[in-house]
Amino acid sequence: MLKLSDIKSSEEELREYYEQLRSQHVSPLWLGGGISLEPKSKAIPYVWHWRDLRPQAMRAAQLVGTEQAERRVLRLTNPELPGASASNTLVANIQIVMPGEIARAHRHTAAALRLIIEGKGGYTVVNGHRIPMHPGDLVLTPNWTWHDHANDTDAPMIWLDGLDTPLVRMLEGGFYEEYDMETQAVGEGADPPPQWHYPMSQARAALERLAAERGGSPANPIVLDYTNPLTGGPTMPTIACQIQLLRPGEHTLAHRRVCCANHHVIEGSGYSLVGGRRLDWEEKDVFTVPTWTFHEHVNTGDRPALLFSFTDAPVMKALELYREEAKAR
Numbered sequence: 001m002l003k004l005s006d007i008k009s010s011e012e013e014l015r016e017y018y019e020q021l022r023s024q025h026v027s028p029l030w031l032g033g034g035i036s037l038e039p040k041s042k043a044i045p046y047v048w049h050w051r052d053l054r055p056q057a058m059r060a061a062q063l064v065g066t067e068q069a070e071r072r073v074l075r076l077t078n079p080e081l082p083g084a085s086a087s088n089t090l091v092a093n094i095q096i097v098m099p100g101e102i103a104r105a106h107r108h109t110a111a112a113l114r115l116i117i118e119g120k121g122g123y124t125v126v127n128g129h130r131i132p133m134h135p136g137d138l139v140l141t142p143n144w145t146w147h148d149h150a151n152d153t154d155a156p157m158i159w160l161d162g163l164d165t166p167l168v169r170m171l172e173g174g175f176y177e178e179y180d181m182e183t184q185a186v187g188e189g190a191d192p193p194p195q196w197h198y199p200m201s202q203a204r205a206a207l208e209r210l211a212a213e214r215g216g217s218p219a220n221p222i223v224l225d226y227t228n229p230l231t232g233g234p235t236m237p238t239i240a241c242q243i244q245l246l247r248p249g250e251h252t253l254a255h256r257r258v259c260c261a262n263h264h265v266i267e268g269s270g271y272s273l274v275g276g277r278r279l280d281w282e283e284k285d286v287f288t289v290p291t292w293t294f295h296e297h298v299n300t301g302d303r304p305a306l307l308f309s310f311t312d313a314p315v316m317k318a319l320e321l322y323r324e325e326a327k328a329r
């Protein structure tokens with residue numbers, strides 16, 4: 001019987017063989033794409049500072065009209081990812097709508113969230129429901145919901161957009177459609193559907209209640225999941241949202257999870273240690289934590305810091321890929 005160790009092929013034979021395979025669009029597994037013992041993200045930990053982002057958003061508003069751009073959006077691009085996204089499966093973008101402007105109605109199968117950063121209260125219309133947008137509010141436009149945005153105030157509206165477009169693109173499941181009018185008709189009277197609107201006032205009250213109950217200890221982080229009131233599950237099938245209160249001086253325990261996470265600093269200042277890098281952050285900054293990367297957050301300010309984050313954890317959980325691990329001390 002022929003043993004593997006008896007095989008003696010010449011370089012010439014192998015070269016010819018590989019050449020043939022290439023021409024037939026076949027690839028030998030043993031030559032590459034090695035096995036990874038654990039997830040290794042191409043994305044790197046990175047922070048985008050509001051002091052840079054805001055002037056560029058305002059500049060975009062001067063340079064580019066709403067006729068030229070379906071949405072006036074600046075994409076935060078992770079330096080090591082080939083696509084224009086902050087993280088592997090999720091984008092984190094900055095959108096600006098100036099006074100009197102609208103962003104016309106459309107829908108897509110990519111799911112989207114908005115975390116309002118700045119403004120005096122424009123609104124988004126989701127499937128005919130008008131949803132107010134105040135700083136810190138979370139507004140959702142899930143998969144295939146019609147949505148348009150408007151700013152009827154005298155100040156710019158700027159928000160963080162989070163979408164699962166890289167995931168949808170990878171899954172080749174993207175559909176897009178424009179509405180037949182610029183804006184949707186708005187129904188009268190009814191409150192906005194609660195599964196699409198999570199006001200900052202409620203999140204803040206819930207965090208403060210939890211902080212009062214728990215007191216202060218690194219083992220007891222003050223963190224809340226936003227849950228869909230209709231399902232009790234995450235905000236959307238592909239994106240989970242959380243908000244964390246860091247007490248002054250708090251330094252969280254390091255852990256890592258199989259999900260990518262984008263964070264937005266609603267209030268406060270501090271830094272995060274993410275995969276050995278120090279990301280200093282201030283109010284309204286955005287930073288990204290790649291999957292399976294140890295991270296810990298530190299509030300260096302003299303008042304509570306509020307961190308909003310969104311992750312692809314629901315996808316990882318649905319596919320039974322989710323894990324988390326505390327760092328050994």
Ligand SMILES: [Fe+2]
Nearest residue numbers: 106108112147
């Ligand atoms: Fe959209």
